[in-house]
Amino acid sequence: MTRTLPSPRTSEESPPQQGSALSNGLKQRHLSMIALGGVIGAGLFVGSGAGIAAAGPSIVLAYAVSGLLVMFVMRMLGEMSAANPASGSFSVHADRAIGPWAGFTAGWMFWTLLVVGVAVEAIGAAHIMQGWFPGTPSWMWVLVFMALFCGTNLGAVSNFGEFEFWFAALKIGAIGLFLVLGALAILGLLPGSDSPGTAHLLHDGGFLPTGADGLLTGLLASVVAYGGLETVTIAAAESKDPVRGVAKAVKTTMWRIGIVYVGSMLVIVTLIPWDDKTVTELGPYAAVLDRLGVPAGGQIMNVVVLIALLSAMNANIYGSSRMAYSLVSRGQGPKALGKVSGGVPRRAVLASCAFGFVAVLLSYWWPTTVFAWLLNMVGAVVLVVWGFIAASQLLLRRRLEREAPEKLVVRMWGFPYLTWVTLAGVAGVLVLMTVDTDTRLQLYFTGGLALALAVTGYVRQRAAVATATATATDGR
Numbered sequence: 001m002t003r004t005l006p007s008p009r010t011s012e013e014s015p016p017q018q019g020s021a022l023s024n025g026l027k028q029r030h031l032s033m034i035a036l037g038g039v040i041g042a043g044l045f046v047g048s049g050a051g052i053a054a055a056g057p058s059i060v061l062a063y064a065v066s067g068l069l070v071m072f073v074m075r076m077l078g079e080m081s082a083a084n085p086a087s088g089s090f091s092v093h094a095d096r097a098i099g100p101w102a103g104f105t106a107g108w109m110f111w112t113l114l115v116v117g118v119a120v121e122a123i124g125a126a127h128i129m130q131g132w133f134p135g136t137p138s139w140m141w142v143l144v145f146m147a148l149f150c151g152t153n154l155g156a157v158s159n160f161g162e163f164e165f166w167f168a169a170l171k172i173g174a175i176g177l178f179l180v181l182g183a184l185a186i187l188g189l190l191p192g193s194d195s196p197g198t199a200h201l202l203h204d205g206g207f208l209p210t211g212a213d214g215l216l217t218g219l220l221a222s223v224v225a226y227g228g229l230e231t232v233t234i235a236a237a238e239s240k241d242p243v244r245g246v247a248k249a250v251k252t253t254m255w256r257i258g259i260v261y262v263g264s265m266l267v268i269v270t271l272i273p274w275d276d277k278t279v280t281e282l283g284p285y286a287a288v289l290d291r292l293g294v295p296a297g298g299q300i301m302n303v304v305v306l307i308a309l310l311s312a313m314n315a316n317i318y319g320s321s322r323m324a325y326s327l328v329s330r331g332q333g334p335k336a337l338g339k340v341s342g343g344v345p346r347r348a349v350l351a352s353c354a355f356g357f358v359a360v361l362l363s364y365w366w367p368t369t370v371f372a373w374l375l376n377m378v379g380a381v382v383l384v385v386w387g388f389i390a391a392s393q394l395l396l397r398r399r400l401e402r403e404a405p406e407k408l409v410v411r412m413w414g415f416p417y418l419t420w421v422t423l424a425g426v427a428g429v430l431v432l433m434t435v436d437t438d439t440r441l442q443l444y445f446t447g448g449l450a451l452a453l454a455v456t457g458y459v460r461q462r463a464a465v466a467t468a469t470a471t472a473t474d475g476r
Helices: 028-039 042-083 090-097 100-132 138-154 157-186 211-225 231-238 242-251 253-271 284-291 297-329 346-365 370-377 381-403 417-432 437-474
Strands: none
Touching (some): 028 157, 028 242, 042 211, 042 231, 042 242, 042 253, 042 284, 042 297, 090 100, 090 297, 090 381, 100 297, 100 370, 100 381, 100 437, 138 157, 138 297, 157 253, 157 284, 157 297, 211 381, 211 417, 231 242, 231 297, 253 284, 284 297, 370 437, 381 417, 381 437
């Protein structure tokens, strides 16, 4: 009896279905709130001030352009995830479309981004707590938060869902109230305030007060703020109806980005001068609340930022553990991390938390060297991931149309033209990163990480094919 030689593309065409050993404890209300709250990240509250200071009112245009790019990326990711729900999300899609090396590279790059993010968010949350409780050590708060969310993620996935549900509800309530107050102030309907008209928007140096260079800086800052939206497609694999969950989340991305990000920036630069020092000292949201005379506006925003940071910590631990589990289940990581108990990959959770905590320690021991290198390595990861998503969709769409058109529940608009536009947009942003010294350094470090992972993944892929071929030959 003869045996057929294995095809080098077998693993990328039919990877093991992710989520088969995981629970399906996430409910539709969890997914809906994760999708809504995931848009309102810590980067919006913490990082937008620097973008406004650099770009002025044109930050609205920067967020609109980068938001359009994100809409396209999420639409493509939604198309693939609805057709093939997987806890590895875009890593699985890249595996199937391009090859195991691509899934390996995209997956471990994203894992690195998330666990470093856990450290950054823990440090930020600890800093806020120190402001409220002077004299307490930062490491104590970091340890408390890490233990809390590690414990949460070690339990049933519904624990993660419940935390994110309420975190998202609080963030949505806060941003909604901010937008309502801002709109009333702009219209001159808020007691004690006069409508500023277009004075700050168009007349404090114009709409482009710092020129094209400022707009480009704002564009790069806005791209970073959008990172993390991909988590909902990872979480959907652990719901009872992942196809419906993904489709619903992706289809509402446009208005969520438009209202939360672009709307917020428009309110801020309309109500307060873009070059006001409080925009960077207090943060743009707190600066606006203070300008409107809201009592304790700064402290209110500190609470909101703390919630956003803790929500991001929780989501990053969850997302990194599921990505690690997905990679391991496809033979692309340490087997020890692949064990699932109670429907949860607990070893992967512990590994992600441990790496995040080590990163925090590195920020204390070597803040300007090792920790700075880590931050630079993940600086452009989200753009690389978006590139993999677009390339994967470009290849998988034709395959789906040919082999399983009924799975195209969500369709990318204007295929393939808008997919190519997205790829060009990602490439354009990467090119723009070479202009600034800091972003150029991030690009180099991220490029080095991507190259190292791609070479490792390719070598592993070739070795696996050679082993499979030798085994098939011996069996003849």
